[in-house]
Amino acid sequence: MAEAKRMTQTQLVRELAAACGVNNKLAKQCIETLAAIAVKETKKTGMFVIPGVGRLVRVERKARMGRNPATGAPIKIPAKKVVKFRVAKVVKDAIVPPKKK
Secondary structure (H helix, E strand, O other): OOOOOOOOHHHHHHHHHHHHOOOHHHHHHHHHHHHHHHHHHHHHHOEEEEOOOEEEEEEEEOOEEEEOOOOOOEEEEOOEEEEEEEEOHHHHHHHOOOOOO
């Protein structure tokens, strides 16, 4: 099975520009602005929603005990903050339809 190639930034900019009827420069600026707003809002409030797509969420992970895979020795993993993207149900169902019962 051949692996599908992912869409590049240039291809995304061209698709957005064509769909919105604007030039490529403006479309790229819109994408960059959306990304900057997402980062700023996630830092500030801990969450950023992209309607119809999903949400960025900042999550705090607790400290825990882990194991060194090479030696098997126990190690302490410190607490940390991570960012997760949660896909909207509508998008998930459109990409991978739910099984019928």
